[in-house]
Amino acid sequence: MQIPISQRNSNNHTAIVIGSSMAGLLSARVLADYFTQVIVVDRDTLPEQPQTRMGVPQANHAHVMLAQGYRILEELFPGIDAELSKAGAPRVDWAKEYTLFGFWGFHPHIASDLITHTCSRAFLEWLVHRRLLGFENIKFRQKTQVHGLLTNNQNSQVRGVKLYNSDENKQEELIADLVVDASGRNSQVPNWLKSMGYPAPEQTVINSFLGYSTRWYELPQDLQLDWKALAVLYKPPHNKHGGVLLPVEGNRWAVTLAGIAKDYPPTDNDGFLECARNLRNSAIYDAIKDAKPISKVYSYRRTENCWHHYEKLKRLPSGLVIIGDAVCAFNPVYGQGMTSAALSALTLQKCLLIQLNSSADTITKWNQNFQKQLAKVLKNPWLMATSDDFRWETTEGGKPDKVTRFMHKYMDEVILLSVHQPQVYKVFSEVIHMVKPPTALFAPGIIFGVLKQMIDPKINHNSQEVLDNSIKVVS
Ligand SMILES: Cc1cc2nc3c(=O)[nH]c(=O)nc-3n(C[C@H](O)[C@H](O)[C@H](O)COP(=O)(O)OP(=O)(O)OC[C@H]3O[C@@H](n4cnc5c(N)ncnc54)[C@H](O)[C@@H]3O)c2cc1C
Missing domain, CATH: 3.30.70 (Alpha-Beta Plaits)
Structure with missing residues (x-):
């Protein structure tokens, strides 16, 4: 939904985004509808062709944009699916054309609407960046590091950022109405908040x-x-x-x-x-x-789950929001990071819309409300990633509680069931792709199937063996 410039909140002139990786780019796209100008700052040179850059070393590794994230991408950048297809990114139906050898062996193939075009991480980021270059009110500042925040005298409001441009060896200050930190796992916002007299957010780290x-x-x-x-x-x-x-x-x-x-x-x-x-x-x-x-x-190897709980802060200076891995980074094996960034961008969009229609009083706290709404979005992927990591005794950062242990047992049964029942595998895939919430795996039909399976004397539930080695194909 693009809001015409004339209808944008007249208080919203400039937004600065720190970081031009996926969270920063998707945020910039959303901000462009609400701000007269959006400036995206990155310490890297942004490549003219798709390639891995220093600030995003994970781009050398396989990246899956889950179906939910992919749908949001198409919503924010209509036609990007066709562009990916044209560029030779293969089309994959994730329940039909992706072969998964899971805990109990191969899962069946079943046609679904979990369809994406798969591409390298560098290509996806380059494509989105290129799309944003077409927005008249979005500008990029490359080779420019943000090394601090500008604030008012009382430190109650963030008013911009302090920059260092490595090319010109030049310090600079940039004034903004909103600063969005999307600088990833190494975000300096906790330190900057402390230096402004605010508490840093609590941190939960779970490392497998x-x-x-x-x-x-x-x-x-x-x-x-x-x-x-x-x-x-x-x-x-x-x-x-x-x-x-x-x-x-x-x-x-x-x-x-x-x-x-x-x-x-x-x-x-x-x-x-x-x-x-x-x-x-x-x-x-x-x-x-x-x-x-x-x-x-x-x-x-830097893959720990790490959540900075900005949503719990009683005080946060106005004019600042934090998004993406800078708030919550996941064990990447579940492929949730970019989709969570996309969902977070939509949350930002919703909160900006509310702010646009609010009175001046509520505007000051809208950023705290955003962090709270964001936490709700992050809860499910966090639970999925950390709960699975607790299957390993060596995982640091906590121990599985009774609920987590029950979930492990229940999920083992669901995964086993989904080897035999393609429809269950489809729901399982929809949950993995964040199209459905994990509660979908507690639908009455699935619970019934699990209970029936648990009392089936033919099944050895403790077996490490693969139960079914062939793939069933269901169209
Ligand atoms: C090995 C690995 C595999 C992964 N696989 C998947 C996957 O399959 N699917 C998936 O969805 N996600 C995956 N992820 C997660 C995904 O890469 C991130 O969640 C996603 O990139 C969003 O991160 P981000 O934009 O918040 O931060 P980042 O990608 O870390 O980007 C931060 C940006 O900020 C810039 N920056 C940092 N500090 C400053 C500063 N002070 N001033 C200016 N610029 C600054 C950096 O240069 C960089 O461009 C994987 C992650 C890893 C580590």
Whole structure:
């Protein structure tokens, strides 16, 4: 929904966004409807062609934009789906064309509307950046680091940012009505708040010590496959390695191996292949063993779940909001970061709309309200990521409570059920893609199926064995 400039709140002149990665770019898109000008500041040079840059090193690794995030992307940038398709990003139906070897073996294939075009992270960011260049009221400041906030005399209001431009070796101050921090896991806002006399937000950190190793491959010619994307999961408590193969633009595969509980995947070429061979199923190894590698093996280990609880702060200076990984970063294995950033941008949009129609009194606290609304959005992905991490005894940051232990047992049964019942797998996939809430897995039909399965004497629920090794295809 684009609001004509004439109808924008006359108090809203300039918004500054710190960080031009996914959370910053999506926020800028939303802000452009409400502010006369939006300035996105990043310390990096923003590439003219899709490529990984220093500020977003995770772009070397497979990134899935979940179906929910993908739909929001199309809503914010109409036609982006067609653009991705035109650029050669493969179309994947995530319940039909993605083969998942889960806790109990292969899941069935069933047609769904969980459809996205898969691409590299660098390409997606570049595409969104390019779209934003077309907005007359959005400007980018590259090679420019934000190193502090400008405030009024009482420190009750943020009035802009302090900048350092590395190209020109120049300090600068930029005045704004709103500063949006989207600077990721290393956000300095907690320190800046402290220096202004505010408490820093509480932090919850849950670390399962997961590491990624990724190598890129040329898509082999003339390959007859019954899948487009592939994943083999690790299985607690003993099997600590898993992997994913993602088809992306340019006829390439991004192959990421993950190791949890400090059992990090190898970072050398031979070790990478050997690790793929030793996964619980050889499907990824079989696909890549004769494929041509086109990159080195990239490694990444900063993957802890980390939530800065801005929503709990009793005081926050007006004119400041915090979004994206700067608020809440997830263990990336569930692929929730970019979709959460997209949902957060929509939350910002809603709160800005309310602010637009509010009296001056309520305006001062709208940013605190935004942080509270954001926390509601983050709750489900946080629960999904951290609850699964608590399956590992070595996870630091807490212990599973009774509810979490019950959830582990219940989810094991649902996953098992979804191996046999394609309709259940479809709902499971919809929850994973954040299209449905986790409560969808407690629908009466699924609970009934779980209970029936639990008393089935033919099923050994403690078995580490795979129950069904073939994929059923349901159209
Ligand atoms: C290995 C890995 C794999 C992942 N896989 C997935 C996936 O499959 N699906 C998914 O949805 N998500 C995934 N994620 C998460 C996803 O990458 C992030 O959630 C997403 O990028 C949103 O992050 P962000 O924009 O908040 O911050 P970031 O991506 O960290 O970007 C921060 C930006 O701020 C800039 N910056 C920082 N400080 C300053 C400063 N002081 N001044 C100016 N600029 C500054 C940086 O240069 C950078 O551009 C993965 C993450 C990792 C680590």
